[in-house]
Amino acid sequence: MVDVILGLQWGDEGKGKIVDYFAPHYDIIARFQGGPNAGHTLYVDGKKMVLHQIPSGIFHQNTINVIGNGVVLDPVTLKRECDAVAAFGIDVKKNLFISDRTNIILPTHRALDKASELSKGEAKIGSTLKGIGPAYMDKTGRNALHVGDLLDKSFTTQYIKLRLKHQKLLDNFHFMEDISAWEEEFFEALEFLKTLKVINCEYFVNNKIAEGKKVLAEGAQGSMLDIDFGTFPFVTSSNTISAGVCTGLGVSPKQINEVLGVTKAYCTRVGSGPFPTELHDATGEELRKIGNEFGATTGRPRRCGWIDLVALKYACMINGVTQVIMTKADVLDSFEELKVCTAYNINGIETKEVPYQLPRVQAEPQLQSFKGWHSDTTKVKESAALPDTMHTYINFINQYIGAPVKYVSNGPGREQIVHI
Template structure:
């Protein structure tokens, strides 16, 4: 049995905390896509920890953690994270496993990412410059190196061959930066990676499922950044939706049971791209301030706006979401009035649908106002204790999307989650 937790917006929904909250109910936590551009924030013993590559169940002693083949792996980032996790007394050699088929991010992937983004100028997509896109391009172009290749004696030769190919591309970009230090760090991390548990991921996880183990598939980014169904071309390079679970772990569709979609009580987006409900005013600034909306990976300020129910309903549909988990509901505690987007006005025509290409249209959100609850909800532990106006807000979202909000997160702490 496999349950999935994934984002329903443009990422940054608070999935790390949610995975951490549900982890004790599962035997295995498995990352199925994305790379070090994902920052999943946890609080362990009151200390903030941001995980970029390691699954968010790593701090649970009896939980096995798998990095699946759908992930692109930066060995340098992984090594640093393992060292951080070890500082909390966790031995990753006991509870972390990596699929042989997981593709590697090379130093030249990072260089290509930076060179490409610089060349785009004002048309840049807001890449995190972690080498994600170029690594996925090598994967689909059948040039990439995988974790399993590290165990082959020809790895260095294969690396040099691919590096030379990348260098020709970098020369075309007129990229002059010296990446020698990046390579030294990379090969140190490669030696470390060889000491970890490298497994045949699809057999590993299916044997666990056959043995009755419960698996929680952890997604990165969000559905509106999906390479196929997101706001293209301002998207990530992988399938962030439920289909990515099958591709990224090697499990069959019928093995998936619950799909738990995570959404903020409002909307945020990092980087460029369409954002119909964005608030470029004092209200947007207040959301950013109260929600501490700065990227866990990049530190960039997030764009903020009201919740977009058109996009949320769309995301629930394409993922087959069975439960919605709402995070950061407490950020709305101080607002006297709230708004939700119930339709788009696209070039003068009102529609309930997400357009094929948002960037080609003028999109104005059709907003419906709701009274705020003006109550501190951070200490409330049961649904009955929540303000009636918050229940009305959540109830409207339930009815509009057709999927029930099952949990409401009302603070950053592990215990600040209300079951509905």
């Protein structure tokens, strides 16, 4: 049995904390896509920890953590994270497993990412410059190097061949930056990677399922950044939706059970791309300030706005969401009035569907107002103790998106979650 936790917006929904919260109920936590462009923030013993590659169950010592074949892996980032996790007394070599089919991010992938983004000028898509896109391009172009290739005696030859191909592309971009220091760090990290447990992930996970083990598949980024169904071209380079679990871990669709979708009580977005409910006023600034909306990976200020139910319902539909977890509800505690987007007006026509051309059209949000609860909810433990106005807000969202909000996160702490 495989349950899934994934984001329903443009990322940054707070998935890391949610996975950490549910982890004790599972035997295996598995990342199925994405790379170090996604930061999952946890608080361990009161200390902030941001994970980019390691699954968010790593701090539960009896839980197996798997990096699946759908992930692109930066060995340098992985080594740094393993060192940081080890500082908390966690033995990563005991419970971290990596698929032999996982693609490796090379230093030249990072260089290509940077060169490509710089060449776009004002048309840039807001890449995190971590080499994600170029690494996935090599995957689909059948040039990629995998973790399993590290033990092959021809690995260095394969690396040089791919590096030369990348250098020709970099020359076309007139990219002159010296990346020799990146390479030195890269090869040091490869030696560390060889000391970790490399597995045949598809057999490993399916055998565990056959033994009755419970698996939680952890997504990165958000559904609206999916390469196929997101706001293209302002998307990531992988399938962030629940369908990506099957291709990213090697499990069949019949193994998927619950799909838990995570959404903020409002909306944020990092980088470029359409954002119909974005607020360019004092309210948007207040959301950013109260919610501390700055990227865990990039540090960039996030764009903020009201919750977009058109996009949220779309995300629930394509993922088959069975339960919704609403995070950062406490950020709305001080607002007298709240608004939600219930439709778009595009060229005078109202629609409740996300259009293919969303990046190309002016989608004016149709907003419905709700009375805010204007009270401190951060210490609330039970659903009955939440303000009636919050229940009204949540119930409206339930009815609109057709999926129940089952949990509300009311603070950054691991214990600050209310079961509705």
